[in-house]
Amino acid sequence: MPRIDVRRIAVGAALAAAAACRGPAAPTPAPACGGAPCAWTPLVGAVDSAVRAGAAPGAVVAVSIGGARFFHQTGQLGFDEPTPISPRTVYDLASLTKVVALTTVMMTAVDEGKVRLDEPVRTYLPEFAGGMKDRVTVRHLLTHSSGLPAHRPLWRDATDPTTARALVLATPLDTVPGTRMVYSDLGAITLTQILERVYRRPIDRLFQDRVASKLHLGSTRFLPPSDWLGRIAPTERDPWRGRLVRGEVHDENAAFLGGVSGHAGLFSTAEDLLTFGEWLLRQRADSGHGPRIRAEVVREFTRRQDVVAGSSRALGWDTPSPGSSAGTRLSPESFGHTGFTGTSIWLDPTRSLVVVLLSNRVNPTRDNPRLAPLRALVADRVAEIVGERPRDR
Numbered sequence: 001m002p003r004i005d006v007r008r009i010a011v012g013a014a015l016a017a018a019a020a021c022r023g024p025a026a027p028t029p030a031p032a033c034g035g036a037p038c039a040w041t042p043l044v045g046a047v048d049s050a051v052r053a054g055a056a057p058g059a060v061v062a063v064s065i066g067g068a069r070f071f072h073q074t075g076q077l078g079f080d081e082p083t084p085i086s087p088r089t090v091y092d093l094a095s096l097t098k099v100v101a102l103t104t105v106m107m108t109a110v111d112e113g114k115v116r117l118d119e120p121v122r123t124y125l126p127e128f129a130g131g132m133k134d135r136v137t138v139r140h141l142l143t144h145s146s147g148l149p150a151h152r153p154l155w156r157d158a159t160d161p162t163t164a165r166a167l168v169l170a171t172p173l174d175t176v177p178g179t180r181m182v183y184s185d186l187g188a189i190t191l192t193q194i195l196e197r198v199y200r201r202p203i204d205r206l207f208q209d210r211v212a213s214k215l216h217l218g219s220t221r222f223l224p225p226s227d228w229l230g231r232i233a234p235t236e237r238d239p240w241r242g243r244l245v246r247g248e249v250h251d252e253n254a255a256f257l258g259g260v261s262g263h264a265g266l267f268s269t270a271e272d273l274l275t276f277g278e279w280l281l282r283q284r285a286d287s288g289h290g291p292r293i294r295a296e297v298v299r300e301f302t303r304r305q306d307v308v309a310g311s312s313r314a315l316g317w318d319t320p321s322p323g324s325s326a327g328t329r330l331s332p333e334s335f336g337h338t339g340f341t342g343t344s345i346w347l348d349p350t351r352s353l354v355v356v357l358l359s360n361r362v363n364p365t366r367d368n369p370r371l372a373p374l375r376a377l378v379a380d381r382v383a384e385i386v387g388e389r390p391r392d393r
Contacts, residue, residue: 029067029068029069030068030069030070031063031064031065031066031068031069031070031386032065032068033065033385033386033387034387038065038070038385038386039385040070040072040385042381042384042385043061043063043072043378043381043382043385044072044074046374046377046378046381047059047061047072047074047357047374047378048074050370050371050373050374050377051074051075051359053370054368054370055342055359055361055368055370055371055374056075056342056359056360056361056363056368056370056371057075057076057077057078057079057081057233057359057360057363058073058074058075058076058077058078058084058085058089058233058359058360059073059074059075059085059342059357059358059359059374060072060073060085060086060087060089060091060269060270060356060357060358060359061073061270061355061356061357061378062087062270062271062273062274062354062355062356062357062358063274063353063354063355063356063382063386064274064277064278064352064353064354065351065352065353065386066352067278067352069274071087071270071271073085073086073087073089077089077231077233077234078233078234078246078360078363078364079363079364080364081234083230085233086231087269087270087271088219088231088269088271089231089232089233089269089270089358090219090224090228090231090232090233090267090268090269091232091233091267091268091269091341091342091343091358091359091360092232092233092235092249092250092267092339092341092343092360093264093266093267093268093339093341093343093358094250094251094264094339094340094341094342094343095263095264095337095338095339095340095343096266096268096273096337096338096339096343096344096345097254097261097262097263097264097265097266097339098188098262098263098264098316098337099316099317099336099337099345100220100266100268100273100276100345101203101204101207101211101222101262101266102188102191102192102195102203102262102263102316103142103301103315103316103317104207104210104211104280105195105203105206105207105210105211106138106142106191106195106301106315106316107293107297107298107301108210108211108291108293109195109198109199110297110301111293111294111297114198114199115138115194115195115198116138117137117138117139117142117300117315118137118138118139119137119138120134120135120136120137121133121136121137121138121140121141121146121190121194122134122136124138124194124197124198125169125190125193125194125197127166127169127170128169128190131172131173132147132173132176132177133173135176135177135178136148136173136177137177138191138194139305139307139315140177140178140187140307141187141188141190141191142187142191142301142313142315142316143181143305143307143308143311143313143314143315144181144182144183144184144187144311144313145177145178145179145180145181145182145307145308145311145313146173146177146184146187146190147173147174147175147176147177147178147179147180147182148171148173148174148182148184148186148187148190149171149174149182149184149186150182150183150184150185150186151184151185151186151253152167152168152171152186152253153252153253154167154168154253154256154257155240155252155253155255155256158256161256161257161258164253164256164257165189165193165257168186168189168190168193169190169193171186178307178308179308180308181307181308181311181313185253185263185264188261188262188263189253189257189261189262189263191262192261192262192263195262202260203222203260203261203262204221204222204223204260204265207222207266208221210291211276211291214290214291215275215276215279215290215291216275217268217272217275217276218272219267219268219269219271219272220266220267220268220269220272220273220276221266221267222249222259222260222265222266222267223259223260223265224247224267226247228247228267229246229247232246232247232267233246233359233360233363234246234360234363235250235341235360235362235363236250236362236363236364236365236366237364237365238250238252240252241255244364249264249265250264250340250341250362251263251264251265251340264339264340269358270356270358273345273354273356273358274354274356277345277347277354277356278354279291280298280347281347281349281352281354283295283298284298284299284302284349285349300315301314301315301316301317302314302315302317302319302333302335302347302349303319303333303335304319312324314335316337317335317336317337318335318336318337318338319332319334319335319336320332320334323376324376325338325344325346325372325375325376325379326346326376326379327375327376327377327378327379327380327383328376328380329379329380329383329384330346330348330353330379330383331348331349331350331351333348333349333350334346334347334348334349334350335347336355338375340362340366341359341360341361341362342357342358342359342360342361342362342371343357343358343359344356344357344375344378345357346379348383350388351383351386351388353382353383353386355378355379355382357374357375357378359371
């Protein structure tokens with residue numbers, strides 16, 4: 001396990017390098033816990049042990065407490081690539097795309113009155129019709145209670161991206177809308193089409209112009225350029241593509257759709273995700289700078305909806321539940337999400353807390369379940385270290 005003073009020096013160097021890339025910026029303070037420096041050793045030990053046990057080739061954990069940040073990285077870029085990782089290592093976010101990109105752009109659409117949560121989907125997509133589909137609302141899609149099935153292999157069923165998008169809208173429901181929670185990528189792809197139809201722009205441009213550029217998320221985007229390749233963590237040796245996937249989205253359906261979709265396709269770093277999380281907490285508290293979304297909209301999107309009895313889903317986001325990646329110590333007001341490639345983010349408004357875990361646990365194969373316990377353990381360790389903090393109002 002690295003010595004704390006050595007790691008802080010390394011973290012400081014990484015932050016300085018990142019700041020140099022972005023231009024002059026105020027130094028980021030170190031987090032304090034109860035007026036004293038936070039004791040991060042239990043968190044560091046948990047992450048280091050998991051990576052040594054094969055949970056992933058490497059991992060970055062990042063914590064923000066009221067804007068004061070801590071980073072720890074361990075391991076290497078890939079199973080066959082010994083390059084050390086850093087807070088600026090770029091990871092395929094997988095389903096974190098749903099909350100960072102898709103849900104955030106949907107928040108802006110609701111805030112602007114372009115989309116109404118309880119409006120039928122067919123209002124925006126007339127071809128989403130027939131049978132019980134007329135009863136499906138935008139809120140149903142955001143809470144995974146629309147009745148759509150979880151998945152469909154568009155890369156096998158369709159001949160091109162246009163056909164694939166049409167197939168999603170034509171897919172029959174499995175269940176009555178609002179009666180069962182089924183986590184559905186098809187629902188996220190449908191939401192993507194709503195936003196693209198309303199704004200007449202693709203989701204990657206909507207996210208870039210409305211969120212990423214305004215927050216100066218310089219290492220967050222769909223379709224990362226080739227000059228990022230050296231710091232992008234590889235994912236799987238994919239049988240479908242017949243090669244190691246690196247710098248292109250791991251999800252097959254998103255890849256078939258051209259690498260851009262609301263359900264997967266976004267790449268980012270731990271640094272940028274902390275910036276995003278800090279901004280979102282400020283919007284929820286009706287304070288701070290950056291693109292503005294009314295606090296009541298953010299609070300609506302991040303509260304448990306109870307559309308389906310027993311479901312933990314908020315709008316796009318998830319909330320803590322037994323056995324989830326939130327662990328057992330985050331507040332009930334927390335919200336977060338996970339990604340298949342080995343990623344997660346949790347935000348706790350009562351502690352002004354953002355917790356990010358990035359890894360490429362699917363490298364070299366997705367048949368690796370060792371990371372799953374680490375997500376909850378990271379959340380618990382951070383909550384224990386930080387303790388209770390004043391609630392936001």
